[in-house]
Amino acid sequence: MSALALAAAVKSGERSAAAVVEEHLDRIAERDGEIGAFNLVLAAEARADAARIDSALARGEPVGPLAGVPVALKDNLCTRGVPTTCSSRMLEGWHPPYDATVVQRLRAAGAVVVGKTNLDEFAMGSSTENSAFGPTRNPHDTSRVPGGSSGGSAAAVAARFAPLALGSDTGGSIRQPAALCGVVGLKPTYGRVSRYGLVAFASSLDQIGPIAATVADAAACYEAISGHDPLDSTSIDSPRELVTASLERGVDGLRVGVLAELCAGSTRVEGAAGSAVEGVAADVIARVDTAAAALEAAGASISVVSAPSAVLGLSAYYLIAPAEASSNLARYDGVRYGLRVDAANAAEMNVNTRTAGFGAEVKRRIMLGTYALSAGYYDAFYGKALRVRTLMRREFAAAYADVDVLLGPTTPTTAFELGAKTADPLLMYLNDVCTIPANLTGHPAVSVPFGSGDDGLPVGVQLMGPALSEPILLRAAAVLEQAAPSGGGAR
Amino acid sequence: MLLERAAYPSDVSGRITRAEAAHVARLARLRFRDEELDELAAQLSAVLDHAADVEALDVTDIEPTSHPHPLVNVMRADEVRASLERDEVLAQAPSVDSGQFRVPPILGEAP
Known part of the structure; x- marks a missing residue:
């Protein structure tokens, strides 16, 4: 049952919030041992919240659009008094003193938090294998990764542990796992959803968004969490866009551009492209072509659009994001919260703490970022990456003068085997090649399940648009x- | 110990040596064994080699973008407001003394 159908059933009295929560807790108890989507299941809290909603309904009080809907939260979203680990030893046992704005807004909408989901440590990764607490597995095939870094959230929705989940997306961490798990993932416009209470990774890129089994559920969740927040200085100070009312209006007359740089091998792009990103599988591109045809059949016009700097996105991202991370993660110094490994002096204590608390990938990114920002290399790497970002903004702005949305794949391939890419960091980073442009430009993008690949596993196609589209x-x-x-949907 | 500047050649391939990795580790307050440094040096070099496409660009006339939106300074009204409870915050600290964070000595000999 979709989140909106559950909310309707709860509000009409057809089902109690308590029964809905119980059904999902049962499913978690039954199968999460195998999947590993959750770092923490909040059974008692969820039962208490559901009971509160049921009694509010009994008293005839308003309960919100997501009344009684179980939601799973990526474990880098702060929950007051409830452990928030970022799947890192560094924050094991930390109890945040406040709730993230998105958590408050979901609760205000009537949603019931059922647990905190696994992620690549501090959201750095594309497979949820970098967690200090063990990997999450793909519900479609448990020998495969769920993608990452919001792999726990995507797997939780795909396994129907919760119809809705929140993830965070810095280079694709909502859309890529959504694609690999056969669910919907939306990265909103940068600044449209408050990041207050999201543990920072790369502050000019991070954005919170919904993962859901249906587009309508993702839209309802987005509507519940978006809008200005004075507690986030990067929050856009304008009224939020309403998305649910117009959801069924279709695409008649919509101008859709197939983004050539992400679609090498597409029948539409053939001969039109200059250089394109390599490694996007033929079965994935075939699905993009089918999606373009489907939009065309629904009344959209399709053209091929080029943004040459999109091929530089991966390189620019893997300089910018680690640079920002190296600065953001300097706060883990063993002084104010989290792990401390003591020493005779403070500097040694900092080193001991960080060396023991961070996992290999987080250390690698801190090293890369520190290097990219260090004297003598700043201009060659970080400085140039920022200029590439300007190029991308210009080229995508030009593209959106001609089309309303861009279409491409979300990921180069379907879900890969656990362990297949852990030995080669660069190989793992290539998973983000299609999703990174929207982060660097700050634009919104959504991944929609669109059938399956040759291996029977889900394929996601990606729609990108200009800010606030x-x-x-x-x-x-x-x-x-x-x-x-x-094929390829939630299971 | 500071590494000599000479250990920073402007190597176009972006290759990182063990000594450079050790220097960066010191800046980042991380400690690695020698074999870990060698592995990191190779992995970071591979990423930087991939970034050669960015490094090779002539983008001198293009201004940098550090942020998706033009940033304006956001200030709240200058009035006293409640903040987080001190005891609740300090309860999360590894070591506390007299209502403050306690740290090992930052200067001089350890006691």
Whole structure:
């Protein structure tokens, strides 16, 4: 049952919030041992919240659009008094003294938090194998990764542990696991959803967004969490866009551009492209072509659009994001919260703490970022990456003068085997090649399940749009959802 | 010990040596064994080699973008407001003394 159907059933009295929560807790108890989506299941808290909603309903009080809907939170979102680990030894046992704004807003909408989900440590990774607490497995095939870094959230929705989850997306961490798990993932416009209470990774890129089994659920969740927040200085100070009311309006007359740089091998792109990113599998591109045809059949016009700097996105991202991370993660010094490994003096204590508390990938990114920012290399690497970011903004702005949305794959391949890419960091980073442009430009993008690959595993197609185009993106996503070939959905 | 500047050649391939990795580790307040440093040096070199496409660009006339939106300074009204409870915050600290964070000595000999 979708989140919206559950909320409707709870509000009509057809089902109690308590029964809905119990059903999901049962499913978690039954199968999460195998999947490993959750770092922490909040059974008692969820039961208490559900009981509160049921009694509010009994008293005839308003309960919100997501009344009684179980939600899973990525474990880098602060929950007051409830452990928030970022899947790192560094924060094991930490109890935040406040709730993230998105958590408050979901609760205000009536949603019931059922647990905190696993992630790549501090959201750095594309497979959820970098967790200090063990990997999460893909519900479609437990020998495969769920993607990452929001792999726990995507797996939780795919396994129907919760119809809704929140993730965070710095280079694709909502969309990539959503694609690999056959669910919907939306990275909103940078600044549209408050990041107050999101543990920072790369502050000019991070954005919180929904993962859901349906486009309508993702839209409802987005509507519940978006909007200005004075507690986040990067929050956009304008009224939020409403997305649910216009969701069924279709794509008649919509101008869709197939992004050539992400679609080498597409029948539409053939001969049109200059250089394109390598490694996007033929079965994934075939799904993008089918999606383009589906949008065309629904009344959209399709053209091929080029943004040459998109091929530079991966390199620019893997300089910018680690640089920002190296600065953000300097706060883990063993002084104010989290782990401390003591020493005779403070500097040695800092080193001992960070060396013991961070995992290998986090250390690698801190090293890369520190190097990119260090004297003698700043201009050659970080400085140039920032200029590439300007190029991308210009080229995507030019593209959006001609089309309303861009279409491409979300990921180069379907879900890969656990362990397949852990030995080669660069190989792992290549998973983000299609999702990174929207982070560097700050634009919204959504991944929609669209059938399966040759291996039978889910494929996601990605729609990107200019800033604050969420209403149009989600409308187009709803059309694709209706047209999607069978297979690859939540299970 | 500071590494000599000479250990920072402007190597176009972006290769990192063990000594450079050790220097960066010191800046980042991390400690590695020698074999870990060698592995990191190789892995970081591979990433930087991939970034050669960015490094090779002539983008001198393009201004940098550090942030998706033009940033303006956001200030709240200058009035006293409640903040987080001190005891609740300090309860999360590894070591506390007299309502403050306690740390090992930062200067001089250890006691």
